[in-house]
Amino acid sequence: MAVAKQSPFESVTINLEHDIDEQYQYQPGEIIRGKIVIHLHRSTLVESVYLTITGEGICAWEEEYVGALESKEIYIDASQAIFDAEGLARYLEKGFHQFPFEYRLPDNVPSSFIGKFGSVTYILKAIVQGERQGDTTIATEPFLVMRKYLLPDELSEPLKTKLAKTYFSMCSWGKVNADIHLNRTGFVPGEDICLQAEVQNHSPLRITAIQAGLLMESTYRAQKNIIAYKQIVNKRRDDYELIDGDGRRWQNVRIGIPAYVPESFLEGCDIIDLSYKFQFRIELSSGKELKTEIPITVGANPRGLELPGPERKDDVNIHWTMGPRDLAKQQMEEQREMSAWTIASPEFRDREQVMNPLFRNESEKLSNGDRPHVGNAHNEDSYDEIAPDYPGSKEDTRL
Incomplete structure (x- = not known):
């Protein structure tokens, strides 16, 4: 043989x-x-x-x-x-x-x-x-x-925003307030978003958690159809309960931009688009939440x-x-x-x-x-994480 x-x-x-x-x-x-x-x-x-x-x-x-x-x-x-x-x-x-x-x-x-x-x-x-x-x-x-995507100069300016909403429960009412300050809105991979925030609870609801994170939204196009998908790139979470009259202050909390994320917009590709947002979210009892999302531009300067x-x-x-x-x-x-x-x-x-x-x-x-993962569309508000959760530096403030 x-x-x-x-x-x-x-x-x-x-x-x-x-x-x-x-x-x-x-x-x-x-x-x-x-x-x-x-x-x-x-x-x-x-x-x-x-x-x-x-x-x-x-x-x-x-x-x-x-x-x-x-x-x-x-x-x-x-x-x-x-x-x-x-x-x-x-x-x-x-x-x-x-x-x-x-x-x-x-x-x-x-x-x-x-x-x-x-x-x-x-x-x-x-x-x-x-x-x-x-x-x-x-x-x-x-x-x-x-x-190599150079960031416009205006994105280096700091940004301040406020959140406020009135909540009712058990015949009483009150407001939840938040002051948020970002060092800027344009970053390159490897840099940190520097966050200052203060949350005040004057409402009858309990605040159960505070979370800040960087979201990446990818949009895909095929045969005149579009599907979007959101995921958490990085986050800082504070599982701390605040009752009426309590406050919580975040000082110099940093949220890192991973070193290998692509730049915003994915220039040169006509079937995929990328955008980033900074999200600050306050979770309350009874499943309620108060949140804001701020557009963030990620450049690239390797x-x-x-x-x-x-x-x-x-x-x-x-x-x-x-x-x-x-x-x-x-x-x-x-x-x-x-x-x-x-x-x-x-x-x-x-x-x-x-x-x-x-x-x-x-x-x-x-x-x-092979083609990439073929999946079914799902709720855009359910996020997947691609970065670990890190503890932050926070403190109580009694109002």
């Missing part, structure tokens, strides 16, 4: 030069540089090495009377023949072999994002074809794109990622093929018909290795080019 030959490929990996906290993060217009590393456990003939880069936005969800809805945008669709023997395979010795590459990102691509009903993702894929039909190995590497100055090489992408008819895609279609594949690396890293919260929870659903 004939025994099938073992594949000569020990591993195929894509190593990128630009590594920040184990996440590959780039700005539009920046050059991606890296190497395809092939590890052979025996000498072999290699016919070709192709590299593709794709960037796409996808929205998908289901509605009761409409069914499945989906929309898609393509931001990058390029490939390059890193090595193509054109019928004359190249002989590679046992060991490691490196094939360098570079690609300049377009200036108008949107930031990476993974949400409830849609995503914007970028992936590099290497395809190595050996001498035999079954000796095809692929490797993939996702990377992040973060746009320190250390400034693009090179006036010197710009415009011929970086001269060897890349754009569009759906490139050779690498043709090669991929042919290889999909084969019965045996050797997968050198997963579509995404293990979840434990992924530090970016935008890639957490949804990453396994996006492997192998």
Whole structure:
């Protein structure tokens, strides 16, 4: 009985030069540089090495009377023949072999994002074809794109607002008042919202909790339909009971903007929109609440990622093929018909290795080019959290 030959490929990996906290993060217009590393456990003939880069936005969800809805945008669709023997395979010795590459990102691509009903993702894929039909190995590497969005000067001004409402209970009535002060309304990822607040209870109802948080609302569009989803990005909660005559003061309470949230509006993407709000909520007995929401703008100014100055090489992408008819895609279609594949690396890293919260929870659903999570619409006021709750500095004030 004939025994099938073992594949000569020990591993195929894509190593990128630009590594920040184990996440590959780039700005539009920046050059991606890296190497395809092939590890052979025996000498072999290699016919070709192709590299593709794709960037796409996808929205998908289901509605009761409409069914499945989906929309898609393509931001990058390029490939390059890193090595193509054109019928004359190249002989590679046992060991490691490196094939360098570079690609300049377009200036108008949107930031990476993974949400409830849609995503914007970028992936590099290497395809190595050996001498035999079954000796095809692929490797993939996702990377992040973060746009640099400068905040308008007026968003650096502090903001003050007041809340007041009269409540009735058991033949008595009174007001709940709140004074809220934010240091500003424009932030970049990694900064803190600095909050001062004072709550006074003159009502017959009990105040059961006070909460302040940053909300992210994502809006998805497909086939003239729209669905919105809200989630808590970060919050500070004070489960403290205040009866008539009690007060509570928050001083220098900080609510952090996570380091990896995309900028407001998700510029460059026409099927997904992002907005942020600061919410201050007072919870009262009998299920009542008093709240206000203030628009917050999140910009992006990644320190250390400034693009090179006036010197710009415009011929970086001269060897890349754009569009759906490139050779690498043709090669991929042919290889999909084969019965045996050797997968050198997963579509995404293990979840434990992924530090970016935008890639957490949804990453396994996006492997192998799958669509994002397809879910049903639900109440917009039920929030999902993507950041932990932290204790704050608060004090009682007896009125």
